[in-house]
Amino acid sequence: MLKEERHRIILNEVRIHNRVLLTDIAEFLKVSPDTIRRDIKILHERKELKKVHGGAISLGFNNQSTVRPEIYALEKKTRIVEKAITLLKDGQVVLLSGGTTNFELARLLPPSLKLVCFTPSLPIAGQLLSKPNVETIFVGGRLSRDSQIAIGGSTLGILSQIKADICFLGTNSIHPDEGLTEFDWDIVQIKKAMIKSSRKVVAPCISEKLDSVRRYKICDISEVDILVTELHPSDNRLDVFGSGDVKLL
Amino acid sequence: MLKEERHRIILNEVRIHNRVLLTDIAEFLKVSPDTIRRDIKILHERKELKKVHGGAISLGFNNQSTVRPEIYALEKKTRIVEKAITLLKDGQVVLLSGGTTNFELARLLPPSLKLVCFTPSLPIAGQLLSKPNVETIFVGGRLSRDSQIAIGGSTLGILSQIKADICFLGTNSIHPDEGLTEFDWDIVQIKKAMIKSSRKVVAPCISEKLDSVRRYKICDISEVDILVTELHPSDNRLDVFGSGDVKLL
DNA sequence: TCGATATTTGCAATATTTTGCAGTTTAATT
DNA sequence: AATTAAACTGCAAAATATTGCAAATATCGA
Numbered sequence: 001m002l003k004e005e006r007h008r009i010i011l012n013e014v015r016i017h018n019r020v021l022l023t024d025i026a027e028f029l030k031v032s033p034d035t036i037r038r039d040i041k042i043l044h045e046r047k048e049l050k051k052v053h054g055g056a057i058s059l060g061f062n063n064q065s066t067v068r069p070e071i072y073a074l075e076k077k078t079r080i081v082e083k084a085i086t087l088l089k090d091g092q093v094v095l096l097s098g099g100t101t102n103f104e105l106a107r108l109l110p111p112s113l114k115l116v117c118f119t120p121s122l123p124i125a126g127q128l129l130s131k132p133n134v135e136t137i138f139v140g141g142r143l144s145r146d147s148q149i150a151i152g153g154s155t156l157g158i159l160s161q162i163k164a165d166i167c168f169l170g171t172n173s174i175h176p177d178e179g180l181t182e183f184d185w186d187i188v189q190i191k192k193a194m195i196k197s198s199r200k201v202v203a204p205c206i207s208e209k210l211d212s213v214r215r216y217k218i219c220d221i222s223e224v225d226i227l228v229t230e231l232h233p234s235d236n237r238l239d240v241f242g243s244g245d246v247k248l249l
Numbered sequence: 250m251l252k253e254e255r256h257r258i259i260l261n262e263v264r265i266h267n268r269v270l271l272t273d274i275a276e277f278l279k280v281s282p283d284t285i286r287r288d289i290k291i292l293h294e295r296k297e298l299k300k301v302h303g304g305a306i307s308l309g310f311n312n313q314s315t316v317r318p319e320i321y322a323l324e325k326k327t328r329i330v331e332k333a334i335t336l337l338k339d340g341q342v343v344l345l346s347g348g349t350t351n352f353e354l355a356r357l358l359p360p361s362l363k364l365v366c367f368t369p370s371l372p373i374a375g376q377l378l379s380k381p382n383v384e385t386i387f388v389g390g391r392l393s394r395d396s397q398i399a400i401g402g403s404t405l406g407i408l409s410q411i412k413a414d415i416c417f418l419g420t421n422s423i424h425p426d427e428g429l430t431e432f433d434w435d436i437v438q439i440k441k442a443m444i445k446s447s448r449k450v451v452a453p454c455i456s457e458k459l460d461s462v463r464r465y466k467i468c469d470i471s472e473v474d475i476l477v478t479e480l481h482p483s484d485n486r487l488d489v490f491g492s493g494d495v496k497l498l
Numbered sequence: 499t500c501g502a503t504a505t506t507t508g509c510a511a512t513a514t515t516t517t518g519c520a521g522t523t524t525a526a527t528t
Numbered sequence: 529a530a531t532t533a534a535a536c537t538g539c540a541a542a543a544t545a546t547t548g549c550a551a552a553t554a555t556c557g558a
Contacts, residue, residue, distance in 0.1 A: 135391065148378060280517080282534085283517075283519080286535070302525065
């Protein structure tokens, strides 16, 4: 285990969870706590994290909600997001729907990445604002109380004027035959519009939502360009999805 | 649970709800009340919150600047907001600009009040969403990183389509001759548009901002219908403002 | 490849910090 | 004034940090 490698892992932990416990990571990496202590000390001096009694925490208290609402299956979503971020390049125009996976995506965007991001989601817009190189455009409209995203006619109208390079569709349910489905009619309309406004459609989706179906249809599988799950692309659970033009990641 | 983590959670709680109960947070974090008491004591000494019997309260959510004036400012703002709320009636369409006073207004809206609220401010929209009888419409557009409000042409375009009953203009500087002024050009444009889109213009303003002037002009005093300060309307500091058609509250 | 040198790692002894508890004092409420 | 909840104090146990040192490992020139 190289020192640099440990540093990377530690920083990654901090990036994802906003903190790291010294004893945990020491056991996980199979080195003595002293070593981790030294690592953290170095990273602290480099101002890459903040060393505290018992471990380390992330620097920027920029995060509006340090106490983030408990996100279901966070680990899996983090893995999805890490893959999804590789699809992004400087200068792109990105469209982000709502949902916790996209929220994580916004939170974990590398600070150096230069993007123009459109989103109708209030919490995601808040996250994006903390990224120094992201220009954030809120797609306004009537806000839905529970999903915290803009819905309705005027929002659709604005979306129709956008042409984004890539769109990340927070995906509730996906099924090889039924396609992408949702239980909220208004959100279905928003997502349909987002698909229309993007050159490329990415569907980040945790594996347990594969093969599930909701009441209203957003689109067929074939309209999705890239399906990102926490599984390995060759996992046989994905076979039925990757048959068409859909790329798996 | 790291100490630092608790601190962040406590501060966040205070920032969101303006207060925190010691026993609640102790139970929530599964630590003894003594520990929280110590945490609060430390944060109090660091002037990050104000320790009170039974928990802690916010210093005023704008902890950038000096601390002591902010404590008073929050109290003043609360008084202003209490008066401003009396101007609201069920069924009205309301336009809210950004700023801390309007944030307080949104926070303190009675849950029973039925309104339709338009705002270009991200934090204020978030507040409004927690009000069960308020329909919130976000006036979208490019988001300004520091003020967290939508600015620019498309935002102005949307505002021009609205006709609200009443508009609350978070007021930075007001002067009997120079009128309302701002230091940010983009925000000036937004506020101008908001004035045009409203039947009635309310300027909530703490007394220490009376007679101050910034670089760019929003409008003349005469365009303001109601000036709300924490002072009594007959206070002589307000004499110069109440001379025209401006009502004082 | 070898060996000298520098760096890294783990360990042990010691110091420090954190935390919860018990007893007492203080503050708020009726 | 009585009652109750919260705050403060001192203390001890547990966890964590620091330091110095020796062994292990890596680095680099010949």
